[in-house]
Amino acid sequence: MLSVSDETTEAPVDHTAQRIVFRPDDAGYEAEIAGMQTGFAMRPDLVVGAESADDVVAAVAYAAGAGLPVGVQATGHGVPGPSEGGVLISTRRMDSVRIDPGARTAAIGAGARWGQVVEAAVEHGLAPLNGTAPSVGAVGYTLGGGLGILGREFGYAADHVRSVDVVTGDGVLRHVTRDSDPELFWGLLGGGAQLGVVTELEIGLVPVARLYGGALTFDGRAVDPAAVLRGYEEWTRTLPDTVTSSLAALVYPELPHLPPQLRGSYLVLIRVAFTGSEAEGERLVAPLREIGPTVSDTLREMPYAESPSIHGDPDFPHAFYGDNAVLSTLDVDAAGDILALTGPSATAMHILQLNHLGGALARPAENAVPYREAGWLLRLLSPLDGADVEEHRKVHAEAFGLVAPQTLGRSLNFVFGGSDRPQGLYDPETRKRLAGLKATYDPANLFRHNHSVE
Template sequence: MQSIDRTQTRPAAALGPAAPAALAREVRGLVLLPGDAGYDAECAGFQLAGPHRPAVVVGARCAGDVAAAVRFARGHGLPVAVQATGHGRSAATDGGLLISTGRMAGVWVDPAARTARVEAGVVWGRVVEAAAPHGLAPLNGSSPGVGVVSYTLGGGVGGLARTYGFAADHVRSVDLVTADGRPRRVTAERDPGLFGALLGGGHGLGVVTAMEFALMPVARLYGGQLVFGGERVDEVLAAYLRWTRDVPDALTSSVALIAYPDLPQLPEQLRGRYLVHVRIAYTGSAEEGERLVAPLRAVGPRVSDDLREMPYAASHTIHRDPSEPHAYDGDNALLGGVDAAALRRVAALTGPAAPVMCVVQLNHLGGALAARDTAATAVGHRDARYALRLLSPLPGDAPEAGRAAVRALHAEALAAVAPWRLGRSVNFLFGGHGQRPDAAEVARSVHGADEQRRLADLRAAHDPENLFRFHPAAAAGRASAGA
């Protein structure tokens, strides 16, 4: 097959004042240009590194606004980026068109059907809140402020993952505006190829304006954190690996290693300490949960232990993710297994003596994550047993200046688990990985070469002008579609 270069769009047409004015008459939301009041706020997101600097911003209020923005971008040769919250921004648009979906915030729960329908800008906290009165729960992530759509398009691994699988596995329909500016509803029955590619394939096939997905009959959890001092890191990691060999699918967990800086804005109990956090979410009884976690408690004294029964609406307290925007970069490895010696090496590299701060998290996978029909979505590496995630803050005043040191540390730590590495999760690629020199390899690590070729062919069919290129997976378009 002939090589296809999808890194370029046709040259952008010059934007005189008449063009944005005409677009503003077509949309209900905002149209902003550089220098306009509100432009910087509309471009900002949770990720402060690499901010968007588009030629035009459309603050969409409805699907019609999104369609008008896409038609405008196509007509003027502008690449399109989309942002709801900006947590997982993979690449910033410079001179293109940014569609900001935060105002599209509708949530509708059907308790009889056990489904929720959300618009493009909805965050998980809103869905948890809407579903809780009905004894239902979404397959949300650990942070209530993360956007539903982007999380789900990347697969979605949350606190109920081993029990129910990926969030992408439970989507019923996706409302999408494709590169021709045409709204369409995509389902497994109407268009199984496009539907499956959207779920787990991430972005690059259009702009999602709404999504419907199943809710789970979960009203409460047994969960929380066991926190150990860093002097026990090797013991905790070894015990965690033994423990996760045979825990039931109803139990989803992770362990995080964090060397907290000595900063006054941190709580006193964290400031300047190296701690090991074991996070637990169990859908069974509290009594059985207590029995299951006993081997972890036997490791030794804890700095804190707040395992308890809680309403599902309080599940965000298990991880306590930061809520303030900041600059960061992150990479990850999906692992077919791992041993304690490799994890000790990771801990030694990323602990208090590391040249930059690094948050390390090991998620236990398997269970329902591995049990679904692999052909139904584009979620890759379902046979992974663990996900090793690395995230480091970047200097707030000059984030790009610290990125090289962060990526060097991450690469060295991930090299320690290379014998077990299957690939990457697109959900945990933070920063401009689509612009790395090895971006094509990064993209192939998410899906594998065969699946990446299939996705590239779909993108070429649905977006021949490469309008939606701001995503790591789009890097595969740099390679031959037949390579």
């Protein structure tokens, strides 16, 4: 760690002086750029460990003065892809969470994780519209839309944002609301990090203290995975909006650090979250239990604080490549072919996930989250440890090609390492509006180390 002085940079004015700064040869540089994603390296020339909005303003001003691109990272889950040079603003220290129980809101710092927000909210019988993994950065996830475990009932996390504090490309810290600047507010929510660096946002909470949820796990070698998929899809046609669910399928590798019962196993999981009563939840999931025998059934009533157990996402750094397709409808036969393509016969591990959309996710909102008419989200996540990313890309291309007729586009939140393929992140009209905002608030395209429109 060091403090930059005017003598250590070619920029005419170094606004980052006397702040937490790292260069590649400094002790602490590697730790500062490290995050959940280890498969795609971000190697900035300068890392600013921001502790406040003033630090972010200084970092953006420095980058603008030096003509350097800017990236931003809180937890490192959604790294767009490899990058060299420029300035990285690390917001992990800005992790404050303030709950206003009367207003049912949370003020969330740029580096706070969803687990922190959930922990603070449940003390007041409230819940945020968080994603499945407590280790994910809450602000970055919300700026990408924020598909949560209660999404079909309450919509995207972005739909509940009240205000955004953001440093735009001119180095100005702005407090943006729907009333103060409706167009910028619209673009920040769904547009990701391409219009500026968000330092804090205020978001609405929902009065949920408990839920009925968990997972049914089927042995994919004993029960036909295609039959599980078909039974699941048929089940979703009958559901009220208060049920949010997904299906996942994966083959565990033969690795010594895994429990013996998981090594080489092929599992198909159906995950459920429902805010109604336990008795009604049991009635609703009864058709799923009739699909076939399970190796695990964790469906139960639980306090909202235990909701991360529904998906059990990993909380340790690892290398992964991922992409997705937002689908108008689900072609069950095509999805079954993708199950076969990514299942036990595949030469590498792939995790397939289908998210059932609709409900409140389909309701119009004044933000840039696209493809609200979609019925499904198909996701593929492929670990990179010992695997070739180009081989993964070939499998993904074949898989997504099978559902091309139903594909509307892609979800920004679930593009991992795919910055080389920006197509489909927005529909044409949304992309046009974002490009106009980009020209106004970041004409030099400083924030091009994030997913960015031209």
